[in-house]
Amino acid sequence: MSASLAPECNEVKERYDSCFLKWYSEKYLRGKGKTDECSALFNDYKHCLTNALKERGIDKMLEDAREDHKENDAANMRRGCGTKSDYQSGQQHWHGVRGFTRLKM
Amino acid sequence: MKVFSNSETFDYSWEEVSTANWRKYCPWNEKSTHVIAVDTLSRHVDAETGILRTERLITCKQSAPKWLASLMGGTDVSHVFETSYVDPESKKVTMVSQNLTWSNILSCQEKVVYQPLSATKTQFVQEAKVTALCGGWQKVKNAVEEATVCRFSENARLGKEGFETVLEMSRRVFSEEKLKQKKQTERETVTL
Numbered sequence: 001m002s003a004s005l006a007p008e009c010n011e012v013k014e015r016y017d018s019c020f021l022k023w024y025s026e027k028y029l030r031g032k033g034k035t036d037e038c039s040a041l042f043n044d045y046k047h048c049l050t051n052a053l054k055e056r057g058i059d060k061m062l063e064d065a066r067e068d069h070k071e072n073d074a075a076n077m078r079r080g081c082g083t084k085s086d087y088q089s090g091q092q093h094w095h096g097v098r099g100f101t102r103l104k105m
Numbered sequence: 106m107k108v109f110s111n112s113e114t115f116d117y118s119w120e121e122v123s124t125a126n127w128r129k130y131c132p133w134n135e136k137s138t139h140v141i142a143v144d145t146l147s148r149h150v151d152a153e154t155g156i157l158r159t160e161r162l163i164t165c166k167q168s169a170p171k172w173l174a175s176l177m178g179g180t181d182v183s184h185v186f187e188t189s190y191v192d193p194e195s196k197k198v199t200m201v202s203q204n205l206t207w208s209n210i211l212s213c214q215e216k217v218v219y220q221p222l223s224a225t226k227t228q229f230v231q232e233a234k235v236t237a238l239c240g241g242w243q244k245v246k247n248a249v250e251e252a253t254v255c256r257f258s259e260n261a262r263l264g265k266e267g268f269e270t271v272l273e274m275s276r277r278v279f280s281e282e283k284l285k286q287k288k289q290t291e292r293e294t295v296t297l
Contacts, residue, residue, distance in 0.1 A: 003141035
């Protein structure tokens with residue numbers, strides 16, 4: 001697996017990545033993967049990464065890019081025009097997004 | 106604006122390619138050394154469509170031509186934000202990315218799609234749009250765009266070579282794993 005931009009997060013990242021890859025290849029691609037099996041590991045990793053991004057000032061750069069990329073959802077999430085995505089409504093979240101919005105404060 | 110486009114065929118199934126794609130920049134890839142880190146920012150499965158949406162932050166380190174480096178403020182580390190969508194139903198991976206660093210002078214938007222050509226072949230289509238935003242002479246803008254497109258095509262060539270190694274290694278590790286499991290099951294059956 002690839003490294004994290006924050007060396008202190010490498011260990012937790014490695015654990016999460018392995019979990020995800022196993023889930024992806026053995027369950028998700030076989031249509032059996034709707035449940036969140038790696039979320040505890042992801043939360044550990046995210047906790048570490050969030051601090052690293054803040055320290056490096058990358059969190060600010062991310063805010064704008066994330067806004068821009070929301071436009072891509074309409075084309076790639078098989079949604080019609082004008083329908084509110086779950087990304088915005090905050091429902092059915094697997095993991096991640098909500099934690100990162102906290103960065104903005 | 107300048108456009109760079111490229112397409113490749115990999116002799117692996119879409120499932121293998123889309124799995125290996127998550128570790129495209131692991132140590133098995135000795136060619137794409139400009140990517141020094143890949144971090145996952147968020148990930149979820151859409152309940153309605155089953156599409157897996159992932160946000161990642163990609164960190165690169167590469168030396169730009171001297172004249173360009175001074176324009177970019179002298180740093181050689183840059184960040185790219187990527188959103189990807191995996192649709193297991195239509196067997197399609199779409200990845201859209203844009204540069205976070207130097208975004209005041211240069212906009213780089215890339216789109217990559219992986220789709221099956223057959224049960225054992227997968228197509229990779231890449232398109233990048235490069236726009237220099239710096240005010241001033243058209244000549245300077247053209248030079249900035251050309252240098253960026255040039256780097257894109259260089260990275261694309263190396264990226265294909267590196268990814269081939271990752272695919273090969275992934276297949277080998279996977280078959281070894283399968284063999285181990287098979288032996289384990291056999292052993293258990295014997296003990297029973």
